[in-house]
Amino acid sequence: MSQLKQLWAMTRLNIRLQLTDPAPTLILTVIPLVLIPFMMPAFKSMLLADGYTGATGAEQAVPSMAILFSFLAVQNIIGSFFNEHSWGTWERLEASPTSRASILTGKALVAYIMQTVQITVVLVLGAAIFGYRPKGSLLALMAVLLSFSAVLSALGVAIALWSHSRDAALSMSNIVGMLAAGIGGAFCTVSSFPDWAQHAARLSPAYWANTAINKVSLDGLGFSDIAPQIGALLGFFAAFAALALIKFRYHKE
Numbered sequence: 001m002s003q004l005k006q007l008w009a010m011t012r013l014n015i016r017l018q019l020t021d022p023a024p025t026l027i028l029t030v031i032p033l034v035l036i037p038f039m040m041p042a043f044k045s046m047l048l049a050d051g052y053t054g055a056t057g058a059e060q061a062v063p064s065m066a067i068l069f070s071f072l073a074v075q076n077i078i079g080s081f082f083n084e085h086s087w088g089t090w091e092r093l094e095a096s097p098t099s100r101a102s103i104l105t106g107k108a109l110v111a112y113i114m115q116t117v118q119i120t121v122v123l124v125l126g127a128a129i130f131g132y133r134p135k136g137s138l139l140a141l142m143a144v145l146l147s148f149s150a151v152l153s154a155l156g157v158a159i160a161l162w163s164h165s166r167d168a169a170l171s172m173s174n175i176v177g178m179l180a181a182g183i184g185g186a187f188c189t190v191s192s193f194p195d196w197a198q199h200a201a202r203l204s205p206a207y208w209a210n211t212a213i214n215k216v217s218l219d220g221l222g223f224s225d226i227a228p229q230i231g232a233l234l235g236f237f238a239a240f241a242a243l244a245l246i247k248f249r250y251h252k253e
Helices: 002-020 023-049 058-072 074-087 089-095 100-130 138-162 166-183 195-203 205-217 223-250
Strands: none
Touching: 023 058, 023 074, 023 100, 058 074, 058 100, 058 138, 058 166, 058 205, 074 100, 074 138, 074 166, 100 138, 100 223, 138 166, 138 205, 138 223, 166 195, 166 205, 195 205, 205 223
16 A cells, blocks of 8 residues: 555656646647648648548548657656756655655656647647547547557656666657657658558557557547557557666666
């Protein structure tokens, strides 16, 4: 029970810290909504070429921009770790009775919540403003969002723990995010890539998230139809979480 109390205390603390400066999250939620109308015509042409008659482009533009800026939001996770060090609160937390596992889990859980809220808000506002209407199961779509948010949260924690400085961590985050989102179909449909790039796209979690969302949004499919994509996302999560746990377990202050 004491472990649960520690975890709850750490979660509340990190939520308060995030709410003290909501500007970065708000910016990364608003900017994709500004870019979506500029991306819709190009995505409409690509979807029509793929045989989706009647497509408006919102079916691809809204989730693609949500995914891209979810990758960029990983920097907020990284910042939360380095802020603790610059404020001197990380050392005080480790000197407190709170276990290191509770400290890390509390931060990771809040990161997960923030990632899920950010991408969900973009999709909801995209539906309200640009007419994004998934044809398939909303529960299946939510499963994709929850799985993808878990991947990015684990990625952010891993980068923060393995990096020696804030600048190095943020640079790595932005490079990985732009590359993974780009080859995963955030800027154009993967079907428009050359053959070798279509195979390379599978190395990005964005590809699996985009593919699953397209199956739900464009093809009207349900959860059982996107099980392989969910499985791939959970595989990425396990890999990133393992990297974070290895560093956390063996790192000595």
